[in-house]
Amino acid sequence: MPDIIGIIHRKRDGHELSGTEIDWVIEAFTHGIVEDAQMSALAMAIWFRGMTRAEIARWTTAMTDSGRRLDFTGLGLRTVDKHSTGGVGDKITLPLAPLVAACGVAVPQLSGRGLGHTGGTLDKLEAIPGWRADLSTVEMAEILTDPAVGAVVCAAGADLAPADRKLYALRDVTGTVESIPLIASSIMSKKIAEGAGALVLDVKVGTGAFMTELGEARELARIMVELGSDADLPTTALITRMDTPLGRTAGNALEVREAVEVLAGGGPGDVVELTLALAREMLAAAGIDDVDPAERLRDGSAMDRWRSMIAAQGGDPDAPLPTATHAETLYA
Known part of the structure; x- marks a missing residue:
C-alpha cells in the first residue's frame, strides 16, 4: 500500500x-x-x-472519479458550460448564462465561492434576497428544460468531485492556489463530472489574475483543453486580460447591479465585450452560428431569462439589493 x-x-x-x-x-x-x-x-x-502531463491527467481523473457524474444527455438539449479562472470584478457569468440560454443553448453552470483574491459567483448571487445555490439534480433538470429559463447557476453537489471540494478549500488557506497542475485539475475535474456537452474557458492573465504571465496562461489553457479532450468533453479557451478590474465595481451586490445593467442593454464596455465574446464561443461550441447574442441583449430576451433564472432558484429579481453600512468618498 x-x-x-x-x-x-x-x-x-x-x-x-x-x-x-x-x-x-x-x-x-x-x-x-x-x-x-x-x-x-x-x-x-x-x-x-x-507535475508532468501524465500526472495532471491522472490526478484530474482521480478527483473526477471520487464522486458521481451528472448526465444531461437524456434531456434532449444542447448544453454548454463556461468557466473563468477568476479576477477582480469578474461578474461575466451573471449576464452570460441567461444570454446564452436566450440564444437557444442550455447552460448548466456549476460555480464556486471566492478563492484567493477573486470573488465567487455564488457569493455574488446570494446578495439577491431568497436566491439559493444548493439545488438537487432534479431541480437542475427542471430549470434547464423550462422553455422560459434554460440556465442554472448553482453549487456542485457534495457528491460531485468531493476530493476537489476538500482540496479547493485547503489550497485557499495554504498558499497553494497559484499552481498550474492544481488549478487545471480542480477546474476540469468538476467540469468533466458536471456532464455538459461542451466547455468554454476564460483564462485570465495579468496582475490581477493567478497567472500573471502570458506564457503561464497559455500553458494552463493548453493543459485544460487537452484534459477536456481526454474526457471527450469538447473544450476551447479564450485568454483575456486581467490587469485592471472588469467593469466599474467589485463586491457582491455591486456586481449583480452591474450585470443587470448589461442585461438591460447598458453597462461597462469591457464587460459587454467579454460577455458577447464568450457567448459567441459557447454558441459555436453548440453548433449555432446563425444567432447574434448582441441582439438578445437589445431585444430584452436575455433580461427575461435572467429574471426567470433568479426566480426559479428562489430569488426575487425585483427585491432591493443590500448596500454597504459604511461609505467613504475618495477625491482624485
Whole structure:
C-alpha cells in the first residue's frame, strides 16, 4: 500500500508520482485517511515541483472519479458550460448564462465561492434576497428544460468531485492556489463530472489574475483543453486580460447591479465585450452560428431569462439589493 509520507517525499524531491500513488492519495484524502496537514504538504510540494502531463491527467481523473457524474444527455438539449479562472470584478457569468440560454443553448453552470483574491459567483448571487445555490439534480433538470429559463447557476453537489471540494478549500488557506497542475485539475475535474456537452474557458492573465504571465496562461489553457479532450468533453479557451478590474465595481451586490445593467442593454464596455465574446464561443461550441447574442441583449430576451433564472432558484429579481453600512468618498 502507498505511504503518504513517502509520496510527499517523492514529490518534494522532484520525482513523478505513479498512477497508483495518485489514485490512492486522492481516495485516502477524500475519506479522511490522509489528513489535511499531509495534503497541505503535498500541495506545497506540487506547487514547487510541478507535475508532468501524465500526472495532471491522472490526478484530474482521480478527483473526477471520487464522486458521481451528472448526465444531461437524456434531456434532449444542447448544453454548454463556461468557466473563468477568476479576477477582480469578474461578474461575466451573471449576464452570460441567461444570454446564452436566450440564444437557444442550455447552460448548466456549476460555480464556486471566492478563492484567493477573486470573488465567487455564488457569493455574488446570494446578495439577491431568497436566491439559493444548493439545488438537487432534479431541480437542475427542471430549470434547464423550462422553455422560459434554460440556465442554472448553482453549487456542485457534495457528491460531485468531493476530493476537489476538500482540496479547493485547503489550497485557499495554504498558499497553494497559484499552481498550474492544481488549478487545471480542480477546474476540469468538476467540469468533466458536471456532464455538459461542451466547455468554454476564460483564462485570465495579468496582475490581477493567478497567472500573471502570458506564457503561464497559455500553458494552463493548453493543459485544460487537452484534459477536456481526454474526457471527450469538447473544450476551447479564450485568454483575456486581467490587469485592471472588469467593469466599474467589485463586491457582491455591486456586481449583480452591474450585470443587470448589461442585461438591460447598458453597462461597462469591457464587460459587454467579454460577455458577447464568450457567448459567441459557447454558441459555436453548440453548433449555432446563425444567432447574434448582441441582439438578445437589445431585444430584452436575455433580461427575461435572467429574471426567470433568479426566480426559479428562489430569488426575487425585483427585491432591493443590500448596500454597504459604511461609505467613504475618495477625491482624485
